[in-house]
Amino acid sequence: MSLPPESREEAIKRLTESASDLEARTARQISHEAAGQAAAGQAWKIIADLFGGVFVGLAIGFGIDRFADTTPWGIIGGVLLGFAVSVWMAWRTAQRLMAEAKQHGEPQSVPFDDDEDQGV
Structure with a gap:
C-alpha cells in the first residue's frame, strides 16, 4: 500500500x-553527560x-624540622595544620557547589534499575 503523495511544503515541515x-533529545542527553562530568x-x-x-603541610613541617x-x-x-587547611578548603568548595545547585533548582530523579535488585 503506497502513501498518498504529499506536497513539498508538507514534507519539509515533517522533516x-x-x-x-x-x-x-540529543541536547538533553549531552547536558546530562556534561553534568556528570562536571x-x-x-x-x-x-x-x-x-x-x-x-602533603604541603608535611613538606613545610619537614622543612621547619630540617632548618630549626x-x-x-x-x-x-x-x-x-595542612589537614585543617585542606578540610576548610573542601568545606568551602562543597558550600559553593551547594549554592550553585540551589540556583539551578532540584535535580531530576534518576530511575533505579530493577535488574540490580533481582540479582540478575
Missing part, C-alpha cells in the same frame, strides 16, 4: 519537526584539596 525532535571533576577537586593540604632542628614537632604541626 523539520523530526529534526527538531532529534535535536532536543560533578566528577568537582569531586576530584575536593579529593585533591584534601590530599594536597596534608625541632624533629618531630615540625612535621606533626605541619601535618595537622
Whole structure:
C-alpha cells in the first residue's frame, strides 16, 4: 500500500519537526553527560584539596624540622595544620557547589534499575 503523495511544503515541515525532535533529545542527553562530568571533576577537586593540604603541610613541617632542628614537632604541626587547611578548603568548595545547585533548582530523579535488585 503506497502513501498518498504529499506536497513539498508538507514534507519539509515533517522533516523539520523530526529534526527538531532529534535535536532536543540529543541536547538533553549531552547536558546530562556534561553534568556528570562536571560533578566528577568537582569531586576530584575536593579529593585533591584534601590530599594536597596534608602533603604541603608535611613538606613545610619537614622543612621547619630540617632548618630549626625541632624533629618531630615540625612535621606533626605541619601535618595537622595542612589537614585543617585542606578540610576548610573542601568545606568551602562543597558550600559553593551547594549554592550553585540551589540556583539551578532540584535535580531530576534518576530511575533505579530493577535488574540490580533481582540479582540478575
